[in-house]
Amino acid sequence: MSEMNSAAVLAVRNMSMNFGGLRALSDVDLEVRAGEVVALIGPNGAGKTTFFNCITGIYTPTEGEILATARDGKTHRINGMRTNLVCELGMARTFQNIRLFPSMTALENVMIGRHCRTKEGIFGAIVRGPGTRREEQHVVDTSYHLLQKVGLEQVADEYASNLPYGAQRRLEIARALATEPFLLLLDEPAAGMNPQETLELKEMVIQIRHEFAVSVLLIEHDMKMVMSLSDRIYVMEYGRVISTGTPAEISADPQVIRAYLGEETDA
Amino acid sequence: MASQQLAKNFKQSVVAALWLSFLTMPLMVIRVDTVEKTITWRWMHLLWMLVGSFVLALVWYFLMDRRDRGGANDGNLNTEAAPSRFSIWLNNPRVARPLMAFGLLFAVAFPFLFSMYQTNILISALIYVVLGLGLNITVGLAGLLDLGYVAFYAVGAYAYALLNYHFHLGFWAVLPLGGILGAFFGILLGFPVLRLRGDYLAIVTLGFGEIVRLVLQNWDAFSFGPSGISNIARPGFFGVTYSVSQATTYIYYIMLAFVLLTIFVTARLKDSRIGRAWLALREDEIACQAMGIDNTKAKLLAFAMGATFAGFMGVVFAAKTTFINPASFTFMESAMILAIVVLGGMGSIPGVILGAFLLMLMPEYMRAFSQYRMLLFGATMIVVMVFRPQGLIKARRKIYKVNTKPAGQA
Ligand SMILES: Nc1ncnc2c1ncn2[C@@H]1O[C@H](COP(=O)(O)OP(=O)(O)O)[C@@H](O)[C@H]1O
Ligand SMILES: [Mg+2]
Numbered sequence: 317m318s319e320m321n322s323a324a325v326l327a328v329r330n331m332s333m334n335f336g337g338l339r340a341l342s343d344v345d346l347e348v349r350a351g352e353v354v355a356l357i358g359p360n361g362a363g364k365t366t367f368f369n370c371i372t373g374i375y376t377p378t379e380g381e382i383l384a385t386a387r388d389g390k391t392h393r394i395n396g397m398r399t400n401l402v403c404e405l406g407m408a409r410t411f412q413n414i415r416l417f418p419s420m421t422a423l424e425n426v427m428i429g430r431h432c433r434t435k436e437g438i439f440g441a442i443v444r445g446p447g448t449r450r451e452e453q454h455v456v457d458t459s460y461h462l463l464q465k466v467g468l469e470q471v472a473d474e475y476a477s478n479l480p481y482g483a484q485r486r487l488e489i490a491r492a493l494a495t496e497p498f499l500l501l502l503d504e505p506a507a508g509m510n511p512q513e514t515l516e517l518k519e520m521v522i523q524i525r526h527e528f529a530v531s532v533l534l535i536e537h538d539m540k541m542v543m544s545l546s547d548r549i550y551v552m553e554y555g556r557v558i559s560t561g562t563p564a565e566i567s568a569d570p571q572v573i574r575a576y577l578g579e580e581t582d583a
Numbered sequence: 584m585a586s587q588q589l590a591k592n593f594k595q596s597v598v599a600a601l602w603l604s605f606l607t608m609p610l611m612v613i614r615v616d617t618v619e620k621t622i623t624w625r626w627m628h629l630l631w632m633l634v635g636s637f638v639l640a641l642v643w644y645f646l647m648d649r650r651d652r653g654g655a656n657d658g659n660l661n662t663e664a665a666p667s668r669f670s671i672w673l674n675n676p677r678v679a680r681p682l683m684a685f686g687l688l689f690a691v692a693f694p695f696l697f698s699m700y701q702t703n704i705l706i707s708a709l710i711y712v713v714l715g716l717g718l719n720i721t722v723g724l725a726g727l728l729d730l731g732y733v734a735f736y737a738v739g740a741y742a743y744a745l746l747n748y749h750f751h752l753g754f755w756a757v758l759p760l761g762g763i764l765g766a767f768f769g770i771l772l773g774f775p776v777l778r779l780r781g782d783y784l785a786i787v788t789l790g791f792g793e794i795v796r797l798v799l800q801n802w803d804a805f806s807f808g809p810s811g812i813s814n815i816a817r818p819g820f821f822g823v824t825y826s827v828s829q830a831t832t833y834i835y836y837i838m839l840a841f842v843l844l845t846i847f848v849t850a851r852l853k854d855s856r857i858g859r860a861w862l863a864l865r866e867d868e869i870a871c872q873a874m875g876i877d878n879t880k881a882k883l884l885a886f887a888m889g890a891t892f893a894g895f896m897g898v899v900f901a902a903k904t905t906f907i908n909p910a911s912f913t914f915m916e917s918a919m920i921l922a923i924v925v926l927g928g929m930g931s932i933p934g935v936i937l938g939a940f941l942l943m944l945m946p947e948y949m950r951a952f953s954q955y956r957m958l959l960f961g962a963t964m965i966v967v968m969v970f971r972p973q974g975l976i977k978a979r980r981k982i983y984k985v986n987t988k989p990a991g992q993a
Pocket of ligand 1: 338340358359362365
């Protein structure tokens with residue numbers, strides 16, 4: 317993949333985030349280019365989830381600039397943009413602690429993702445004319461198609477809360493894909509998965525990247541997955557980016573080994 | 584295992600019985616006769632209390648056990664989705680269709696079969712069906728706990744009463760206006776509470792309901808204060824004059840049509856794009872917004888839609904009773920409508936209908952026990968909430984039909 321010379325879809329410059337006296341992020345620079353899989357790693361509490369929350373509008377960063385380039389080629393400054401508008405722009409995320417809609421079916425969870433790409437209003441819903449019915453059927457079909465992509469079509473009508481853990485993680489990815497993102501933000505997608513499931517997840521991410529032409533920014537602790545999946549890696553510690561580069565460069569950086577990989581490689 | 588459980592239940596029941604008997608002893612046993620200046624000790628009462636509470640406690644623990652074991656037995660994947668045998672039976676079209684046809688026929692024939700008194704009671708019940716279904720949108724679907732729902736009902740009622748009093752506007756002219764005003768007030772309440780959730784939302788909406796009632800009570804120049812407005816016109820029918828009993832029948836049919844319309848509208852909304860957004864809002868507000876749903880819009884829409892039905896019902900209520908005052912719009916009403924929704928099953932349309940009929944008709948037909956009405960009401964609520972926390976009829980999600988031919992890409 318020609319990541320090096322393609323344009324940035326997400327460019328974060330000098331972003332800082334303070335919670336009262338606590339500086340959770342400080343002067344973070346990060347870039348994701350079209351088609352790339354970029355990993356964000358670092359010890360617990362480094363500020364990775366906070367970074368996601370800042371770029372998706374859940375928090376407004378204290379300083380800095382976040383620029384996102386949507387599929388139409390227009391670049392937007394999205395600091396403090398409303399969360400739903402960030403999603404509509406084309407940045408969809410999953411959550412570290414799974415946040416599905418538990419008493420809706422798996423299919424409905426994915427259908428929620430289609431909300432911002434459809435238009436049916438109150439009157440359309442009540443009258444349910446041919447246009448509405450066509451749109452509804454299209455939502456159902458595309459959502460089911462996405463469930464097939466993540467291997468959950470068998471449990472389409474099962475309540476989300478009844479699914480096993482790994483399936484819930486994949487369902488979150490399908491739901492995010494349903495919003496037609498240009499950038500997929502995955503917060504520890506392999507957490508709690510066994511090695512076999514993690515391997516399948518990796519294959520799935522690779523396939524999704526191809527099929528949906530989507531860039532991926534990934535927070536993950538599983539080093540094997542990160543090293544084999546990502547084009548580039550950012551390493552964070554205490555809210556700062558301490559190193560960035562290709563997997564080979566990162567695993568050779570002494571600073572990174574000390575801060576984070578140390579425990580992994582020694583073990 | 585089972586005998587062990589039994590022994591435990593037995594012991595607990597003995598303790599409960601002893602405790603209750605001890606607590607109620609001064610009331611049940613000792614009688615002071617202030618005229619004769621004597622004290623009678625009615626020990627037989629203590630025995631009855633002991634035996635009675637012991638048996639009740641034993642039955643209670645037995646039911647609790649059964650409930651807990653029922654949950655553990657089929658504890659794998661499908662529990663939540665698995666419908667009860669009763670609901671499968673009900674959902675079978677060969678059962679449901681004739682049942683519905685019969686119900687409708689009975690409802691249509693009702694005014695001719697029963698007295699005007701009975702018809703009036705049924706009209707009230709139907710009004711509460713619509714109110715319940717309306718609140719079900721706000722509370723049951725969107726998960727916004729609204730304790731001031733009665734305010735919108737009052738808005739509709741006063742809109743008709745005042746417009747009729749000052750400008751002699753008729754029922755049919757004001758009816759749509761009542762709905763619009765309801766929606767408007769729904770949005771008015773919605774804006775300040777956009778950021779609130781759960782308990783905080785409940786308190787503010789409760790306050791809103793009380794404010795509306797207090798304004799109506801105290802602003803004499805506007806609303807005629809506690810004495811209210813009387814001689815409100817009944818619904819007109821192409822200028823024909825009719826007797827009170829004919830008017831009752833007429834209003835009954837208006838309400839019947841309204842109930843059918845409300846069921847139709849809420850059922851359609853529930854399984855639509857908007858309805859799913861409300862559900863997502865209820866389930867997880869942050870995830871909902873992160874998936875591209877505008878929370879603000881969804882919330883305001885839920886408040887407005889719920890309030891619209893209350894506005895409509897207010898107009899009907901004023902036309903039915905021909906007299907309104909603020910006493911009809913107390914917090915007790917909001918609590919009652921909420922009880923209908925919770926008892927029936929949040930988000931479940933048949934549940935809410937059943938809840939409305941139960942809570943409205945039971946007290947009417949239990950006038951014999953009128954002293955114990957509130958006691959029975961409370962006991963019923965507790966029993967239902969313990970054994971069926973999801974309500975009498977649990978809301979079920981729609982199973983969508985998939986067109987499996989490979990669809991266009993997402
Ligand atoms: N809303 C918040 N208020 C205050 N502190 C927060 C908030 N969110 C995160 N933090 C703090 O920011 C730091 C980074 O947390 P987080 O981003 O969750 O780390 P990571 O995802 O890398 O494990 C932690 O010290 C955490 O306590
Ligand atoms: Mg985290």
